[in-house]
Amino acid sequence: xxxYSISKLNKxxxxxxxATYDIExxxxxxxxxxxxxxxxxxxNQAIVIPTAYARKEDKIYIHGSLKNRMMLSLLxxxxxxxxxxxxxGLVLARSAFHHSANYRSVNIFGTVKKxxxxxxxxxxxxxxxxxxxxGHWENVRKPNKKEFDATLVxxxxxxxxxxxxxxxxxxxxxxxxxxxxxxxxxxxKQVAYDxxxxxxxxxxxxxxxxxxxxVSKNKS
Amino acid sequence: xxxYSISKLNKxxxxxxxATYDIExxxxxxxxxxxxxxxxxxxNQAIVIPTAYARKEDKIYIHGSLKNRMMLSLLxxxxxxxxxxxxxGLVLARSAFHHSANYRSVNIFGTVKKxxxxxxxxxxxxxxxxxxxxGHWENVRKPNKKEFDATLVxxxxxxxxxxxxxxxxxxxxxxxxxxxxxxxxxxxKQVAYDxxxxxxxxxxxxxxxxxxxxVSKNKS
Numbered sequence: 001x002x003x004y005s006i007s008k009l010n011k012x013x014x015x016x017x018x019a020t021y022d023i024e025x026x027x028x029x030x031x032x033x034x035x036x037x038x039x040x041x042x043x044n045q046a047i048v049i050p051t052a053y054a055r056k057e058d059k060i061y062i063h064g065s066l067k068n069r070m071m072l073s074l075l076x077x078x079x080x081x082x083x084x085x086x087x088x089g090l091v092l093a094r095s096a097f098h099h100s101a102n103y104r105s106v107n108i109f110g111t112v113k114k115x116x117x118x119x120x121x122x123x124x125x126x127x128x129x130x131x132x133x134x135g136h137w138e139n140v141r142k143p144n145k146k147e148f149d150a151t152l153v154x155x156x157x158x159x160x161x162x163x164x165x166x167x168x169x170x171x172x173x174x175x176x177x178x179x180x181x182x183x184x185x186x187x188x189k190q191v192a193y194d195x196x197x198x199x200x201x202x203x204x205x206x207x208x209x210x211x212x213x214x215v216s217k218n219k220s
Numbered sequence: 221x222x223x224y225s226i227s228k229l230n231k232x233x234x235x236x237x238x239a240t241y242d243i244e245x246x247x248x249x250x251x252x253x254x255x256x257x258x259x260x261x262x263x264n265q266a267i268v269i270p271t272a273y274a275r276k277e278d279k280i281y282i283h284g285s286l287k288n289r290m291m292l293s294l295l296x297x298x299x300x301x302x303x304x305x306x307x308x309g310l311v312l313a314r315s316a317f318h319h320s321a322n323y324r325s326v327n328i329f330g331t332v333k334k335x336x337x338x339x340x341x342x343x344x345x346x347x348x349x350x351x352x353x354x355g356h357w358e359n360v361r362k363p364n365k366k367e368f369d370a371t372l373v374x375x376x377x378x379x380x381x382x383x384x385x386x387x388x389x390x391x392x393x394x395x396x397x398x399x400x401x402x403x404x405x406x407x408x409k410q411v412a413y414d415x416x417x418x419x420x421x422x423x424x425x426x427x428x429x430x431x432x433x434x435v436s437k438n439k440s
Contacts, residue, residue, distance in 0.1 A: 009263070014285055034310075034321070034408075037257035037303055039266030043229070046259030046266040048303040050325055065234055083257055083268040087410070090254075090352050092431065096360045097367040099349055101254070105270055129319055132310050133406075140316045141396060147317040170418050176361060182425050186353075186435060187413040188254075190307070198390050198403040205402050211312065215406055220440035 009109050010162040018164045023058075026163045029106045030055045033084040034132065038062070040073040040080070053082070054124070054131035060108065060156040061115070061124040071152055074112045080156050082108040087188050093170035094181040100170075102185065106163045110156040124153045135210040192218035229329050230382040240383045243278075249326045249383055250275045253304040254352065258282070260293040260300070273302070274344070274351035280328065280376040281335070281344040291372050294332045300376050302328040307408050313390035314401040320390075322405065326383045330376040344373045355430040412438035 003021040004010065012019035020026070036053045039046050049070045054061045060082060064071045074080050089102035115121045122143070129137045143151065170183040192215045195207050223241040224230065232239035240246070256273045259266050269290045274281045280302060284291045294300050309322035335341045342363070349357045363371065390403040412435045415427050 009265070009267075014288055035305060035307055035323075037268050037270075037305070039259040039268040041261060041264075041266045044261075045229070045299055045301060045329070046261045046268075046297075047229075047301045048257050048259040048266075048268050048327070050257075050303055050305040050323070052321065068234055077266075079265055081265060081267045083270055085255060085257070085270040087255055090412075092353065092356065092360075092415075094361055095363070095367070096345060096349050096357065097363050097371070099352065099360070101272065103255075103270070107268070109265070125316060129316050132319065133312065136312065137316065139401065140312075140319070141314055141399065141401060143315070143317050147315070151317070169416070177420055178422075179361065180422055180425055181359065181361060182428055182431070183418040183421065184415045184427070184431075186415050186431065188410060189413070190408060190410045191440060192310075193407040193409070195312075195404045195406050196389070200397055201402065201404075202398075202400055205400055207404070208402055211402070211404075211406065220411060 004160045004162065007160060010107060010160045012162050012164055015164065018166050020163045020165065026106050026161050027055065029086065029104045029163055030084055032086060037083045038070065038074065038080055040070050041077060042069065042073055052128060052132070054127035056127050058158045060110065060158065061127055061153060062156070063125065063128060063151055063153045066150060066152045068152065071154055074154060075114060078112050080110055080112050082156065088167065089188050090186040091170050092184055092186065094172045094176040094179055094183045098170060098172050100166060102166050104163065104165050106161060108156070108158050108161045110158045112154055112156050115153040115155050121153050124155070125151070133210055133214045136208065139208045139210060191220040224380045224382065227380060230327060230380045232382050232384055235384065238384045238386050240385065246326050246381050246383045247275065249306065249324045250304055252306060257303045258290065258294065258300060260290050261297060262289065262293055272348060272352070274347035276347050278378045280330065280378065281347055281373060282376070283345065283348055283371055283373045286370060286372045288372065291374055294374060295334060298332050300330055300332050302376065308387065309408050310406040311390050312404055312406065314392045314396040314399055314403045318390060318392050320386060322386050324383065324385050326381060328376070328378050328381045330378045332374055332376050335373040335375050341373050344375070345371070353430055353434045356428065359428045359430060411440040
């Protein structure tokens with residue numbers, strides 16, 4: 001199992017027994033997400049912004065307007081920290097202190113560059129659409145020159161990363177197991193519902209199979 | 221409607237028609253969340269960490285270990301930026317360019333201080349448990365002195381904030397409405413499932429009404 005090297009930046013200190021640096025595990029968590037949270041520095045302050053992303057091998061792509069402050073700041077800093085988090089459950093212990101959550105969380109530290117090559121840039125946009133709904137790129141109208149030129153695509157090369165996973169029940173102090181206080185887990189999941197078609201579609205426009213597959217795989 | 225004042229820090233520039241500074245709207249989005257993403261600066265780099273939180277009036281509480289790097293860095297910086305994001309749908313347009321998401325997102329900029337007063341600190345811990353499951357604090361064993369002393373609670377006073385909300389269908393270029401490409405929205409929601417009780421509970425331990433209410437309000 002290939003792993004990311006551990007440095008001060010990505011070493012998980014709190015709750016280190018839940019940490020992993022395994023690249024495949026980290027990639028699976030990344031591929032399960034839709035939104036990431038990116039940090040950037042503006043006027044000496046760390047600012048956090050949610051944004052869509054896609055992964056290709058050890059690269060994360062994000063995109064936005066040419067004037068997007070977050071993206072321009074990231075380019076200037078040339079490094080980025082990204083967090084992707086899936087909440088899987090509320091862990092309700094007997095004691096307030098041992099309340100927790102089940103989750104899968106990844107922190108990435110990478111170097112940032114602008115994707116300039118047109119082929120690579122179009123490929124990145126394809127990855128972003130297909131990260132929303134696998135295979136959907138083939139269904140839609142591709143970007144025209146004006147749209148393409150108005151889009152800034154950044155590549156964040158993953159230099160190092162870590163994941164934290166909690167996937168278990170409540171863990172209480174020994175003496176609390178004798179109490180009559182309830183403990184357990186409330187499972188949480190992000191689910192998709194049946195597509196709502198646009199009202200302005202020509203009659204008999206069919207919902208693409210890729211969209212139906214996505215919903216079917218992600219429904220409650 | 222009371223609003224946060226607009227500065228360079230919180231002004232929404234991209235997609236400003238989706239922005240609001242209305243305090244009540246912002247509070248509703250905050251109260252709907254469980255995890256926030258906090259940014260802090262470590263070695264001149266912005267790092268993003270997910271964490272649980274609670275809101276009381278214009279204050280956000282977070283808690284952690286006394287040695288938590290993120291919390292100690294926030295205390296040192298004395299300011300914090302927090303992002304809370306709810307994904308509500310995938311917006312699948314006819315054109316790749318107009319793909320988007322429906323979401324409710326808040327960015328907070330605040331000042332950070334350690335909660336030292338024991339009454340206020342215990343109250344903050346109560347808010348954090350009740351933010352997970354409303355009213356659940358009364359069901360659990362309260363922190364003992366050792367647990368209480370081992371917990372660091374930070375108060376982030378909201379100095380300014382902004383929200384961005386997108387809640388509509390696909391919006392395409394006029395000429396694309398004549399095409400036969402499908403467009404629509406896939407609704408997304410974070411849902412709760414029936415509680416899974418701990419296997420080590422004494423027989424006949426009942427699931428608290430507050431937990432059942434929470435699941436009932438958040439189920440699919």
